[in-house]
Amino acid sequence: MAFTVHERLAADTLHMAELDLCTLLLMRDHRFPWTILVPRRDNLRDYHDLPREDALQAFDEIVRVSNALSAEFRVDKLNVAALGNQVPQLHIHVIGRYETDDAWPGPVWNAGPVESPDLTIVEDWRQRLGSHFP
Secondary structure, three states: OOOOOOOHHHHHHHEEEEEEEEEEEEOOOOOOOOOEEEEOHHHHHOHHHHOHHHHHHHHHHHHHHHHHHHHOOOOOOEEEEEEOOOOOOOOOOEEOOOOOOOOOOOOOOOOOOOOOHHHHHHHHHHHHHHHOOO
8 A cells, every 4th residue: 555644734734845764744824834754654642653764854854845945935934843633644843933923932833823835935945955855
């Protein structure tokens, strides 16, 4: 059976790229440069469930996405988290934060109404981030 992203993640995100291990998604809220990495491995809930080799690859991809967000969006802070309380599939949030954003200094979850990006924003972000993942 082919790997699939959990239905809740699929509903809340847009596909950005396929990295060596992870599928890179963009959260449907353009107030924040908010990406999600989903390792393409079945039946994983927590980071420590990854085999060592995959855990190292996932860490490398977290760093690459962090560097891309930092370079392209000039964020003040990067938040990296793997909570999984609501979605039982391992996924890692890499979120660019600004001291002026709607949620600062609190978490981005439930920080006001979601602002879905239009297609021009999505394509711009896909191009900008994609340039870091040839």
